[in-house]
Amino acid sequence: MKSRVTRAVIGLWGLWALATLASAQSAPPTEGEVKAAFVYNFILLTPWEASVEKVDLCIVGNTRLRLDLERLSGRTFGANRVLSIRPAAADSLESCHAVFISDDQGPQLEPILTSLKGKKKLSVSDSSGFGRRGVMFNLMLKDDRVRFEANAVAATETGLPISSRLL
Numbered sequence: 001m002k003s004r005v006t007r008a009v010i011g012l013w014g015l016w017a018l019a020t021l022a023s024a025q026s027a028p029p030t031e032g033e034v035k036a037a038f039v040y041n042f043i044l045l046t047p048w049e050a051s052v053e054k055v056d057l058c059i060v061g062n063t064r065l066r067l068d069l070e071r072l073s074g075r076t077f078g079a080n081r082v083l084s085i086r087p088a089a090a091d092s093l094e095s096c097h098a099v100f101i102s103d104d105q106g107p108q109l110e111p112i113l114t115s116l117k118g119k120k121k122l123s124v125s126d127s128s129g130f131g132r133r134g135v136m137f138n139l140m141l142k143d144d145r146v147r148f149e150a151n152a153v154a155a156t157e158t159g160l161p162i163s164s165r166l167l
Contacts, residue, residue, distance in 0.1 A: 032068035034146045035139050039069060039124055042137050043098055044077045045163040046122055055081055056095060058088035060112065061102025065126065069100060096121060101135060103127035109134070113154070120159045136160070 029037075043055055059066055066087075073085040090108045093099055093115055101112060101123060113134040116123055124137045131138030131149040136158065138149045155162045 030068070031141060031146060032065050035065055035126055036068035036072060038137075038139055038146060038148055039098075039100060040072050040075070040077075040083070042122060042124060042166070043083060045165050046098075046160055047163070048078070048081070048097065049120070050079075052097060053081060054084055055097045056084045056086065057098045057100060058086055058093055058096035059100045059102070060088055060090050060093070061105040063100065063102035063104075063126075065100070091115075093121070098122035098124065101125045101127070101130065103130075106130075117157045118159060122160055123154065123158070136162070 039057070043057065048055065057069065057072070059069060063069075070085050072083055075083045077083065088096060088099070090105060090112050093112070097120075099112070099116065099121060101109065103125070105112060106127065109130065110133070113123065122137070123135045124139070125131075125135045126139040127135075128140070131151050134151065134154045134157075136151050136154045138151070140147055140149070150162050150167065152162060
């Protein structure tokens, strides 16, 4: 009798585990996961110079997307380029190829963007108004969907063209 009960409990636990796994796999992606995918695609579709083997995405500030962005680290794309994710201070962006600027950096945004001008560095944010203030790509939630705005002037100032595949 005891072995039947044990098998029944194990069987029920197995069914519960399968149901949980199935529901987890079919769950829609979170807003953070979708935004991180957008960031990855911005980087993927940017025409980097041939000498760039590792693209460093620097995260400036405290963003709720940090974990979702860090999951991208180590991914390869293009000509075997590797994506590296790391935190960075607003005044130490020289080695960064792409910069994600958190909304808590609003007061420092202009100096950050000034330091990126003419240096072929991609700038991304998900903060209201940052696109109009000079960030190349600004992510936003509109009608329960993640959208982005592209700032062509900012792209021209940094020397990185916006891929037509994004528009």
